[in-house]
Amino acid sequence: MASLTVEIVTPEAALWTGEATGLMARSSEGEFTILPQHTPTVGDIVPGLVRVATSSGELAFCIHGGYFQVGAGDEPGVTRATVLAGIAERVNEIDVARAQIAKETAEAQLASNGDLDEGSRSQLLGSLARAELRLRVAAR
Secondary structure (H helix, E strand, C coil): CCEEEEEEECCCCEEEEEEECEEEEEECCEEEEECCCCCCEEEEECCEEEEEEECCEEEEEEECCEEEEEEECCCCCEEEEEEEECCEEEHHHCCHHHHHHHHHHHHHHHHHCCCCCHHHHHHHHHHHHHHHHHHHHHCC
8 A cells, every 4th residue: 555654854853754645835836745656756845834634634834945855765655755944843833922023023123224234134034034934824
């Protein structure tokens, strides 16, 4: 019987590994779903929600961009889908109050510091984007 093993990993930790019935995410080319016996492939994942369907329910992850790879698993009939993300977290673990404060802080610093150097401005825009993504996926 065909099966699907999914891994959600960051440089710091493996957030989740287990058997799944599907992996749903979005790449720069659009939304996609990985199922058992999927064709081997590699692609990007844009910042957003990644969902993993399992026999006991759905898991949701906030992925701040990364890549995915689909290939053969360790055993015959097993498909392995790996999501490699620089920053990722389980949606149910997002601290909404902290994300709101981060958003407001970044917005205030961007508004009040018109003479920011390009590096500082870029860092603040990145912080703002991460906070807004956390708030968006937590509110889904």
